[in-house]
Amino acid sequence: xxxxxTKDQIDLLHRELIVPIAVAxxxxxxxxxxxxxxxxxxxxxxxxxxxxxxxxxxxxVPFLTNKILDEYPIASVLKHEAQNIIGDYGPDWIHxxxxxxxxxxxxxxxxxxVPEDLEALADLLxxxxxxxxxxxSTLVILANLLSIQARAHMEIASFILEEMKRTQIxxxxxxxxxxxxxxxxxxxxxxxxNII
Numbered sequence: 184x185x186x187x188x189t190k191d192q193i194d195l196l197h198r199e200l201i202v203p204i205a206v207a208x209x210x211x212x213x214x215x216x217x218x219x220x221x222x223x224x225x226x227x228x229x230x231x232x233x234x235x236x237x238x239x240x241x242x243x244v245p246f247l248t249n250k251i252l253d254e255y256p257i258a259s260v261l262k263h264e265a266q267n268i269i270g271d272y273g274p275d276w277i278h279x280x281x282x283x284x285x286x287x288x289x290x291x292x293x294x295x296x297v298p299e300d301l302e303a304l305a306d307l308l309x310x311x312x313x314x315x316x317x318x319x320s321t322l323v324i325l326a327n328l329l330s331i332q333a334r335a336h337m338e339i340a341s342f343i344l345e346e347m348k349r350t351q352i353x354x355x356x357x358x359x360x361x362x363x364x365x366x367x368x369x370x371x372x373x374x375x376x377n378i379i
Contacts, residue, residue, distance in 0.1 A: 233340035
């Protein structure tokens, strides 16, 4: 079902990441989403790392799509993408959640695909909203919220990845070159490089 992710692992991910449980309740019972509920979901997602947010959002997708698969073809594509993400990231997330820390090389390898997977989810969530075309719909409100968070975490993940690459490149520069750069920066700061 989820590329070798067991039901027990899915249940564990739901419990650890919390947001999928809240989304399940809202979608299952078609609850009205009050502003404080939206705020709570935004806060819960914004306070976790990008890879955790990616998994949490992917775990929410089946609750949004299961009832509408026949009506909206994009829902099937979205659900399939979410299942692939859960299968790709879930087992490693569980492993490193219980056995930290992940090596820097492992983290960089993980972060390499997180931004594009977040973007893919956001694009599909947006497409689903456009197809449903009902801004008051609980599913649309949830899908918009998840899309916003996916795009925010995409930016964060891209920044982290760029910083990791930059740090890696700086680590490969011979020490003399690094100190020269530092000295030049300090000299420019002291004398200024403005014409005025």
